[in-house]
Amino acid sequence: MEDHDYDYLIVGQGIAGTSLAMHLLDLGKKILIINNSGAPSSSKVAAGIFNPLTGKKLVKTWLADDLFPYAKGFYSYLEAIFGEKIVHQAPIYRPFRSITEQNTYLAQTADPTIAFYIKQSGDLADLSDYIHADFGGLEVIKSGWIDLPLLLEQSRNYFLENDWLVDEQFEFNGLSVSKEAIVWKGKTFGKLVLCQGFMALENDFFSWLPFTPVKGQILEIETDVALQDYIVNQGIFMFPVGEKVSRVGATYSWEPLDWEPTEEATAELKEKLDTLLKIPYQVKSEVAGIRPSVRDRRPLIGVHPEYDNVAIFNGLGTKGVTLAPFFANELAQHLENGKELNPLVNIQRYFSLYFR
Incomplete structure (x- = not known):
């Protein structure tokens, strides 16, 4: 990889952006998060419930046997870092x-x-x-619930203290994207990951994906x-x-x-x-x-069809607290080590919408 100021520019510090940032930091990556803490955010108002059996027919949550143990470990890790109770088993x-x-x-x-x-x-x-x-x-x-407002506040403070976060509205007209580098406000980045939730519909990179908010x-x-x-x-x-x-x-x-x-x-x-x-x-x-729900009710994760240095982590819908940790790890391993993404979440399943 070329020498950049940062390895990753992450836009959005909801549960998706926060989870991805923590995983990339664990891999030794240098990151910068851009997020306007005063802007509306679905993560800040979500109930944060994790429930292994859903629906009137008592169906096991998709990938529950993988998602739930992983989420438990991730949130326990955050509790240790922040010294705060985030997970409420109930x-x-x-x-x-x-x-x-x-x-x-x-x-x-x-x-x-x-x-x-x-x-x-x-x-x-x-x-x-x-x-x-x-x-x-x-x-x-x-089952239980995650105190998302507290998690996001503590994460924001943690990122600010370490100079990993800029608290402002991200403007795409200040961004330059080429296949060689991502440039924002004079800083260069190896990769850009958009974790914007519903706001992803407001930029051209991924607005073609079938969001059903x-x-x-x-x-x-x-x-x-x-x-x-x-x-x-x-x-x-x-x-x-x-x-x-x-x-x-x-x-x-x-x-x-x-x-x-x-x-x-x-x-x-x-x-x-x-x-x-x-x-x-x-x-x-x-x-x-x-x-930020999706037509097929599966997350939208993966790399842009033309820019291999631009990725998305989105579409977590109503189950973000269980999906985010597991798939943050999957995306981090995909971007860093080439690990294949689950085809049910990989945005390659919708590339035909981009090229049509």
């Missing part, structure tokens, strides 16, 4: 809606690949003091009593983040694609919450974000 309680659903789910737990993630014995959850659960429920284990809204509520340390999942999720404060979400909408909470989304969440929660609550705050 079972997911799924109340049955009917006897039929109860029978269906319990039959599914006979599958050993599913049973591994289900609490089978011991004291099972009883949340009947505050949750409508007339038919009981299922308890998913090896989705707006989501979550609430913070306060109850008169402290809730048990469970994530409740039935149409919506709810989990405590403080003594009497819980997070509730999330909505899915496609118009308008902006970062503003709406009365309609709040009303939708409250309607679902009222059928789930027995006790009174007050809405304390509302936040909205735009998920």
Whole structure:
């Protein structure tokens, strides 16, 4: 590699950019991250839940057996660096809606690949003091949530202290890209990696990829009593983040694609919450974000079809906290050591859209 000021220019310090930066630093690379901490970010408002069994049909999360152990190690590593608690292990309680659903789910737990993630014995959850659960429920284990706002704040401070981050809005008109070098503000870089989430649609490098961004809204509520340390999942999720404060979400909408909470989304969440929660609550705050989702629901990772020094790490959708660490490592190994990317995430699957 030619002698550059930096090995990598990373644009974006959400969960994707942060995870990639940490992996490249571990490989001894010299990096510079550009991120405007005041700009909207889906990572900053995401719930951060990691859940090995998803959907109404209780399907194992894609690559769960690989993603979850890797994420656990990565976040434990960050906790050691920052001296902060980032990972909150919490079972997911799924109340049955009917006897039929109860029978269906319990039959599914006979599958050993599913049973591994289900609490089978011991004291099972009883949340009947505050949750409508007339038919009981299922308890998913090896789940929890990541405190993403704290993680991103601590990462930002860590990067700033080491002169690895510039806190400003990245402008593409200040960037020069050739096959020989990346130049930005007089500094040269070996490679550029765009980790911009929804904002990737605003530049020409990767705007041709089939993003299907989705707006989501979550609430913070306060109850008169402290809730048990469970994530409740039935149409919506709810989990405590403080003594009497819980997070509730999330909505899915496609118009308008902006970062503003709406009365309609709040009303939708409250309607679902009222059928789930027995006790009174007050809405304390509302936040909205735009998920960088993809048509085939797989991440968008890889190298530009014409510039082998320009890459993307994006499209993590609703499962960013589990996808980001694992695939940050995969991308870092691909860029540095030529390791093949999983074809289901490699943007080569969409090259025909670029060349058409």
